[in-house]
Amino acid sequence: MDMGVAERKERHKEDLKREILDAAKVLFAEKGLEATSIRAIAEKIEYSPATIYLYYKDKNEIVHALHREGFKLLVDYFQVLNHISHPFERLKGMGRAYIQFALQNPDTYKLLFNMEEPLEHVANCFEEWDEGDRAFDILLQTVKECQSIGYFPGFATEQMSFMIWSMMHGLCMLRITGHLAHVGAAKANLMDLDQLMSSTFETFVSFAEKLKR
Amino acid sequence: MDMGVAERKERHKEDLKREILDAAKVLFAEKGLEATSIRAIAEKIEYSPATIYLYYKDKNEIVHALHREGFKLLVDYFQVLNHISHPFERLKGMGRAYIQFALQNPDTYKLLFNMEEPLEHVANCFEEWDEGDRAFDILLQTVKECQSIGYFPGFATEQMSFMIWSMMHGLCMLRITGHLAHVGAAKANLMDLDQLMSSTFETFVSFAEKLKR
DNA sequence: GAGAAATTGTGAACAGTGTTTAGTAAATTC
DNA sequence: GAATTTACTAAACACTGTTCACAATTTCTC
Numbered sequence: 397m398d399m400g401v402a403e404r405k406e407r408h409k410e411d412l413k414r415e416i417l418d419a420a421k422v423l424f425a426e427k428g429l430e431a432t433s434i435r436a437i438a439e440k441i442e443y444s445p446a447t448i449y450l451y452y453k454d455k456n457e458i459v460h461a462l463h464r465e466g467f468k469l470l471v472d473y474f475q476v477l478n479h480i481s482h483p484f485e486r487l488k489g490m491g492r493a494y495i496q497f498a499l500q501n502p503d504t505y506k507l508l509f510n511m512e513e514p515l516e517h518v519a520n521c522f523e524e525w526d527e528g529d530r531a532f533d534i535l536l537q538t539v540k541e542c543q544s545i546g547y548f549p550g551f552a553t554e555q556m557s558f559m560i561w562s563m564m565h566g567l568c569m570l571r572i573t574g575h576l577a578h579v580g581a582a583k584a585n586l587m588d589l590d591q592l593m594s595s596t597f598e599t600f601v602s603f604a605e606k607l608k609r
Numbered sequence: 610m611d612m613g614v615a616e617r618k619e620r621h622k623e624d625l626k627r628e629i630l631d632a633a634k635v636l637f638a639e640k641g642l643e644a645t646s647i648r649a650i651a652e653k654i655e656y657s658p659a660t661i662y663l664y665y666k667d668k669n670e671i672v673h674a675l676h677r678e679g680f681k682l683l684v685d686y687f688q689v690l691n692h693i694s695h696p697f698e699r700l701k702g703m704g705r706a707y708i709q710f711a712l713q714n715p716d717t718y719k720l721l722f723n724m725e726e727p728l729e730h731v732a733n734c735f736e737e738w739d740e741g742d743r744a745f746d747i748l749l750q751t752v753k754e755c756q757s758i759g760y761f762p763g764f765a766t767e768q769m770s771f772m773i774w775s776m777m778h779g780l781c782m783l784r785i786t787g788h789l790a791h792v793g794a795a796k797a798n799l800m801d802l803d804q805l806m807s808s809t810f811e812t813f814v815s816f817a818e819k820l821k822r
Numbered sequence: 823g824a825g826a827a828a829t830t831g832t833g834a835a836c837a838g839t840g841t842t843t844a845g846t847a848a849a850t851t852c
Numbered sequence: 853g854a855a856t857t858t859a860c861t862a863a864a865c866a867c868t869g870t871t872c873a874c875a876a877t878t879t880c881t882c
Contacts, residue, residue, distance in 0.1 A: 430643065433838080433839060433840080434839085434840060434841085435838090435839080435840090443860080443861090444860065444861045444862075445840090445841090445861090446841085446842080446843090446860075446861055446862080446863095447859080447860060447861075449840095449841070449842080450859075450860080454840075454841075455840065455841090509783075509786070509788060510723070510782065510786060511786065512786050512787050528791070528792070529792065529795055532792050532796070536796070551812055551815075551816070552808075552812065554796060555805075555808050555809045555812040556812060558780075558783075558789070558793075558805070558809040558812075559776070559780075559809050559812050559813050559816070561779070561783070562776055562779035562780040562783055562809065563772070563775055563776045563779055564775075564779065565779035565782065565783055566774070566775035566776055566777065566778035566779025566780070566782065567771075567772075567775040567779070569723065569778065569779065569782060570722075570771075570774070570775055570778055573722070573723060573724065573725050574725055575722060576771070578741075579741070579742065579745050580771075582742055583745070583749070583767055592768075592771070595765075595768050596768045596771040596772050596775065599764060599765065599768040599769060599771075599772050600772050602764075603764070603772070603816075603820065606820060607816065607819060607820075646867080646868060646869080647868085647869060647870080648867090648868080648869090656831075656832090657831060657832045657833075658832090658869090658870090659831075659832055659833080659870085659871080659872090660830080660831055660832075662869095662870070662871080663830070663831075667869075667870075668869065668870090
């Protein structure tokens with residue numbers, strides 16, 4: 397086998413890996429993670445179920461691949477923030493981008509921040525979670541910059557950042573799982589959910605804003 | 610069949626329902642929700658798998674039963690707070706009780722606040738979620754009382770309450786899923802997780818405390 | 823008491839899951 | 853053209869939730 401053919405073969409192999417991943421992504425988004433079977437993925441790409449195991453060790457490895465791609469997507473959502481020079485404005489933008497990401501990609505969000513399995517795998521892999529750490533580093537850095545111009549005086553940067561992340565994560569998860577919808581329907585039936593969510597977020601922002609030195 | 614026997618029968622039937630529920634509770638806590646099978650529950654109570662379906666319509670109904678019990682347990686955690694007269698102190702107590710509940714019963718917590726299925730069922734049942742609403746009502750009421758003595762001036766009670774709930778939920782979920790552990794290990798490796806969590810909570814408290822009129 | 827009826831429990835099966843393995847068909851190398 | 857490697861798959865294994873026809877037991881009626 398000459399080199400040109402080997403290359404083409406290799407390329408085809410990579411193509412099929414992508415096809416599998418894309419099919420999995422679509423099905424996961426449609427039916428959720430647990431509800432999509434290897435057989436369904438196989439059928440979508442018109443291959444035998446066993447073929448998938450030639451390209452991915454098991455279902456977990458597919459999930460992990462989507463995990464990596466999910467983080468890249470999140471980083472994309474944060475990309476536009478680089479042009480905001482004011483730290484607190486950037487922090488606000490991060491919050492809005494985070495919410496947007498969560499609402500537009502709820503299954504990916506759950507994959508990234510609400511599952512335990514991929515995390516365990518990642519703890520043994522070391523490198524792989526880098527982008528996750530990097531995302532949190534961005535938050536830490538931004539909070540620090542906010543503090544340098546008088547915001548959040550006297551608060552530890554780490555705790556402050558964890559607090560903000562918890563706030564955003566809780567809001568997104570309550571929304572995604574439907575708990576916000578349920579309690580919201582009973583208590584604040586005037587506005588729709590997105591309004592309720594963003595107004596809660598804005599409440600948090602103005603909450604934070606009042607704490608300026 | 611006379612009345613005494615009918616009663617004993619009925620009692621036995623209730624007993625078996627309880628046995629199933631208790632076995633399910635233990636197995637769920639041990640291996641998680643998805644990982645425990647009807648067959649495993651059946652084996653634990655030494656009955657045939659099919660027998661379980663004589664007492665519960667399906668696995669969901671077992672989950673819903675545990676859902677109801679979970680809320681009762683949460684209300685128990687909140688019971689001690691009735692004796693705290695100062696609203697803000699009571700609010701702080703609620704936060705600590707909530708965290709305690711989540712950490713001591715992580716699977717139940719996930720069942721109550723991180724699953725979508727039981728919520729859908731409940732939306733069609735109406736009554737069943739009462740205790741969930743009641744728990745949120747307690748929060749609403751407490752926030753309102755805090756505002757009446759000068760806390761959170763100028764903030765809408767609903768949004769404020771949602772914000773607090775989101776904060777607590779996010780903190781608990783990040784802890785339970787292990788995300789706090791992962792990022793925490795890299796960034797704040799000095800303290801253990803419970804310390805990190807409670808110090809983040811206290812940060813939020815002092816954050817809120819500074820906003821007094 | 824004896825027979826009918828209703829209750830209570832189960833083994834076996836169905837359709838589905840993730841995964842493995844033995845074996846086939848095709849492409850590549852010699 | 854023959855040998856070997858590659859790409860793929862049908863079939864099976866051990867699970868899952870769930871159903872159903874059937875058996876055992878208990879209760880009711882006479």
